[in-house]
Amino acid sequence: MGIHLLYIEDDAEIGAWVNEDLGGRGYEVTWLQNGERAVEQAAGCRLVILDVMLPGLDGFTVGQRLKKAYPDLPILMLSARTSIDDKLEGLQFADDYLTKPFHPDELAARIEVLLRRSGSYSTEPLVLKHLLVYERENRIVNNDNGEEILLTGKQFQIFTYLLRHLGQILTKEQIYEGVWGDPYLDGDKTLMVHIRYLREKLERDPANPEIIETVRGVGYRVKA
Amino acid sequence: MKKEKLPKSRFRGSLLSRYLIIIVIALLFIPVVFPASLVGYQFVQSIIVGNISPEPEAKNDPYTTMRLEDMWHREAKRLKGNTPEQIDARIGELHAAYSKVDMFWVDAKSRVRQPGTSKLKLPQTWEAADAVAYMKRYREATQQFSVIAFIGDDQKLKQGFMVMQVSRSELRTGGYEMSARTTMIFFGIILLMFLLFIAVSWMFFVNMRRRLLRLQSAMTVQDGSNLPDPILIKKTDEIGQLEHAFNGMVVRLGSSQRREREEEELRKRLIANLSHDLRTPLTVIRSHVYSLQKEQLSDKGRQLLKLTETKLGDLSGLIDNLLSYNLLTSGKYTLEPERCDVLRIVRESAAAWYPLWEKEGFEADIDLPEEPLFWIIDPQWFRRILDNLFQNAVRHARSGQYIGLHARALPGGQTAILVSDKGQGMEASSGDKGAGIGLAIVGFLAREMGLVMDVGSSSQGTDILIYQAAGSEPGLKLTNKV
Known part of the structure; x- marks a missing residue:
């Protein structure tokens, strides 16, 4: 049984294609061609993919209704409207905004990120090189020697934050503000220090990190 | 005029x-x-x-010029034919009655006669010369009020004349004097x-x-968007007419504002619909291309599909830029400038593009200083500029396989952001003209935010310097390096 997604798209061709593609990736998709019954259909779904231009109720209205009924349900807007205004309006309630035409791989990647962020982890551990990460149990095991790796509170928060944005590069400001919740102060070395200790615990060779990758001049990334 | x-x-x-x-x-x-x-x-x-x-007793006071004069002439008339002794007696009586008035008389033989109570020092005789001297002394002197009357009202001086004088200070102004x-x-x-x-x-x-x-x-409206309220007209004069004209103007302004809003709404909707209508078939084509890629194909077929996919991406970008440019230049986007760290925005934007660069095999050479660089810009617009530049680099500088992001100190002490690639330059722009509209958008956005985009292009690559236009003309500058 795959993860249940609600997909609202009026265009038959695109709808059929996305439906098939996501089905092929192991998701269970409910596809609606308009937003009239979206709220009732959303029950039991883990994520909603929503088109903006819909007959009858438009996507923004449907999205707002869904968010009101299920505040924790992630919504991904999938729209042919690309203006900044549309994006900003959409992102007032939606968690992500993808414009058409899109590559199905990108859609799948974004769905994965959103599910991860909303805490819909699978019971299977996430495999990162030599690490097994049990996200549900907040447990990290070194697969080389079977030992569990214990992290301090902040180290764990930083690592989780990076995992939640798996594959994305995060700048030091983004990580700091995401973890500490305060605005980043220039020249603050706290984050660098934490990442150094984190690497010492996680990496096989802390001098050549493989898990937490440094993207020179930009930030850090954890790749799957 | x-x-x-x-x-x-x-x-x-x-x-x-x-x-x-x-x-x-x-x-x-x-x-x-x-x-x-x-x-x-x-x-x-x-x-x-x-x-x-x-x-005080204005009516009965005898010391008024009018009354005194009246009285004196009356007495003179009454003394007609009297003997000098009788005249002496009468003047004595009068002097007793008007104690403040000096009186004397001159008889026919020019002898001065005065009552015994008089304190006036007068000559014994009164010739014509004395009369003139008296006139000079008293008549013209304002302090004294004097009256001369001919006794018996006889102009020929048969009986002589009588004189009275009184200090004006003793008199009360009455009658014509106030x-x-x-x-x-x-x-x-x-x-x-x-x-x-x-x-x-x-x-x-x-x-x-x-x-x-x-x-x-x-007329002074406090909040920017609202129109002034019409004025209640109370009078029909010039100001009333002005108020009337003002009210008319408010109404016209309101309707024109409403029309403009409607037009703006219409335009936005049109463009949104256009975008949707163009993109939907593109998405469908793309879905078919994607499905085709999964089929068994010859190398040639796969290559063609790859090319189709690239062109689809270009077309989508072109539609986006075209519509954005339309909206931007018609002023339908609002600029919201704020003080922000541009380096942070550049880093975040680069972070979003990095996976694509990686996938395309680009070398991303990013070296930005740690210290923040604050400019007054609209972060959304600035991201848009960067997106366009990065997009251009991926599309048109593919041959260089390089994207560089650096900070450069300018001669004026300013810091500029340098975006560079090692493509074939703008001139040879890999055959497609897609860069044109994209650059037009970038130039427009930069100009609106007061930034200069100095684009230097040669066959070895393109360098784009972005800096704040301190004194110089903002906007896009194109130079061809040799």
Whole structure:
């Protein structure tokens, strides 16, 4: 049984294609061609993919209704409207905004990120090189020697934050503000220090990190 | 300057006519003011002052010039034919009655005779020369009031003449002469009239000023978006007409604003729909391309599909830029500048693009200083500029396989952001002209935010310097490096 997604798209061709593609990736998709019954259909779904231009109720209205009924349900807007205004309006309630035409791989990647962020982890551990990460149990095991790796509170928060944005590069400001919740102060070395200790615990060779990758001049990334 | 023809307005009820009425009344009043003051004086005198403090026995006082003169001539007439002794006696009686008045008389033989009580020092005889000297001394002297009467009213001096004199200080002004208090009241009333005129004029202008200020405050709208409220018109004069015109303007402004909003709405909707209608088939084509890629294909077929996919991406970007440019240049986007760290925005934007660069095999050479660089920009717009530049690099500088992001110190002490690639340059732009509209957007956004985009292009690559236009002209600058 795959993860249940609600997909609202009026265009038959695109709808059929996305439906098939996501089905092929192991998701269970409910596809609606308009937003009239979206709220009732959303029950039991883990994520909603929503088109903006819909007959009858438009996507923004449907999205707002869904968010009101299920505040924790992630919504991904999938729209042919690309203006900044549309994006900003959409992102007032939606968690992500993808414009058409899109590559199905990108859609799948974004769905994965959103599910991860909303805490819909699978019971299977996430495999990162030599690490097994049990996200549900907040447990990290070194697969080389079977030992569990214990992290301090902040180290764990930083690592989780990076995992939640798996594959994305995060700048030091983004990580700091995401973890500490305060605005980043220039020249603050706290984050660098934490990442150094984190690497010492996680990496096989802390001098050549493989898990937490440094993207020179930009930030850090954890790749799957 | 050409003289504008003013609109005709009715004279009646206009400010001009009202002011003229005030002036005319004031002018007409001047001849009326003085008699009116007298009447007013009489009124004040009899009703108010007279009752409170009556002037001391004005009616019965014998020491008034008129009465004294009257009395003297009467006595002179009555003494006609009397003997000098009888005349002496009568003048003595008179002197006793009018103790403050000096009296003497000169008989037919020019001998001066005076009553024994008189203190006057006079010559024994009174010749014509003495009379002249007397005239000079007393008559012209204002301190003395004197009356000369011919006895028996005889001009030929058969009986001589009689003289009386009295110090003016002993006299009371009466009849045609007015006391100081009367003068004060009289001028007080005139002053009051003038004050009244000034007050009326003052009120006229104060009222006008108040109405003008009201109009001004009505025109000054506090919150930017709203229109001023129409004014309640109370009068039909010039200011009333101005208020009327103002109300008309408010109505017209409101309708034009509404029309503009509707137009803007329409345009936005049109473009959103256009975008949707163009992108939907693109998405469908893309879905088919994607499905085709999963089929068994020859190498040639796969290559063609790859090319199709690339062109689809270009087309989508082109649609986006075209529509954005349309919206941008028609001023339908609002610029919201704030002070922000541009390096942070550049880093975040690079982070979003990095995976694509990686996938395309680009070398990303990013070296930005740690210290923040603050510019006053709209972060959304700045991201848009960066997106366009990065997009261009991926599409048109593919051959260089390089993207560089650096900070450069300019001669003026400013810091610029340098975006560079190692493509074939703008001229040879890999055959497609997609860069044109993209650069136009970038140039427009930069100009609106007061940034300079200095684009230097050669066959070895393109360098784009972005910096704040301190004094220089903002916008896009294209130079071809040799």
